Amino acid sequence: MVAVGRRTSYIYSVCPSHEARGCPSAAMQLLFARSQRDSGQASVAWRFTAQPKEHRMVDQIPRMGRGNQAPGQPPRNASGLITTGVIALIVIAVLAWLNPxxxxxxxxxxxxxxxxxxxxxxxxxxxxxxxxxxxxxxxTREELKRFTEVSAFSKDVQESKNIVSVNYRLDGSRAADVHKNLGRNFAEKIIDPAIQKRLKEIYSRYDATEIVRKRELVGKEVEQQVKENMPPGVIVQTVQIENIEFSAAYTEAIEAAARAQAEVKKTEQELARQKFEAEKVVVNAEAAAKARRAQAEAEADAIRLRGEAEALAIKARAEALKDSPALIQLTAAEKWNGVLPQTMVPGSAVPFVSVPTNAQR
Structure with a gap:
């Protein structure tokens, strides 16, 4: 049987036959050296001695040293462990209460x-x-801010009510500067007056009709001006003019002007159509005249050619008659139908072809 204490060293001598305490003839002695205070571990040394087997003895010798205590007393480090646990619990409780x-x-x-x-x-x-x-x-997410009635005057002093939407966000890397200079309501302090100011500045450069017709261009100018005048840390993504509304009277005047302009365009288109039709008629007439002139020239050329042919034929016949006088009578005979005149005027000759006599032959 062996008993071990943390701060007490025990020496046991065992004899197989005697139980006398302090017997020097122990068969074996075990020495448990004292435990170290700092490490909390016991160093053990074994010592064997040859003794007679007829003795048996158990000897317990307390050895007091640094960090050791007498048998029966509780270990001194138990209170230290308890203190450490209490301090740890207090620290945990304080951290839970502070919630850092x-x-x-x-x-x-x-x-x-x-x-x-x-x-x-x-x-x-x-x-x-x-x-x-x-x-x-x-x-730091993108936010939407919508302005429902932003008032602005045009170059021709016409008031308009505008609906404008702005998409913006906070630059997280500059959040400390925004908080220091502007605070939590930075959008109301920066974006709201910027929209009012830039819309009025740009609208004053255009007439009301131009603002309506060039709405997209005007919106781009407003967006560019707002973006360029934002402080560091505030990023404007888009500015959109959703609606532009002038007074009822001016709106009616604009609509009337638009209708008149539409009528003018319609008239211009009609005149253009008529001009086209007239030009088409002229072109067709010129083409027809050219065709007729070409046809007349062709006919004149045909008549001239026919006259020249007949002249040549007459000339050839005249030359032939001059050379052959009997040819005239032959031609007359060819054209006679064989009927003599019914009435004869006294002294007139019978119109007939003379027949040559034998002597003339």
Whole structure:
């Protein structure tokens, strides 16, 4: 049987036949050296001695040393462990009560303040915030701000009511500057007056009719001016003019002017059509005249050619008659129908072809 104490060393001598305490003839002695206070572990040394087997003895010798205590007393480090546990529980309770851990959600950024001074930003995730510190959270997502009645005058002094929408967001890396210079209501402090000012400036450059006709161009100019005049950290994505409304009387005048302009365009189109038709008629007439002239020229050429042919034929016949006088009588005979005249005038000759005599032959 062996007993071990943390701060007490025991020596057991065992004899197989005697139980006398302090017998020097122990068969074996076990020496448990004292345990070390710092490490809390016992160093053990074994010592064997050859003794007669007829003796048996158990000897317990307490050895007091540094960090050891007498048998029967509780270990001295038990109270230390209890104290450490109590302190740990107190620390955990204090941390739970103070709750120094702060979580920043996705799509937001935290601005940390210490004793009223801005000391930095906290990205999405967790951070430790001390009791004298606080965190102001800002959204970094794109936000929509809509203005329903923005008043502006045109160049010809016509008032308009406008509906304008603005998409903007906060630059998380500049959130501390925005918080320090503008505060949580930075949109109302910066974007609202910017829309009012830039819309009035740009509308004053155009007449009312131009604003209506060039609505997209005017909207682009307003958007560009608003973007360029935002402070660092505030990013304007888009500016859109959703609706432009003038007074009822002016709207009616604009509609009447639009109708008149439409009529003018319609008349111009009709005149253009008529001009086209007239030009078409002229072109057709010129084409017909040219065709007739070409036809007349062709006919004249045909008549001339026929006259020249007949002249040539007459000339040839005359030459033939001159050379052959009997040819005339032959021609007359060819044209005679064989009927003599019924009435004869006294002294007139019978119109007939003379027949040559034998002598003439």
């Amino acid at each position: 851990f702060y979580i920043v959600q996705t799509g937001t950024v935290g601005v940390k303040q210490s004793l009223g001074q801005t000391v930095g930003t906290i990205e999405p995730g967790w951070d430790i915030v001390l009791p004298w510190q606080n965190v102001v959270t800002y959204s």
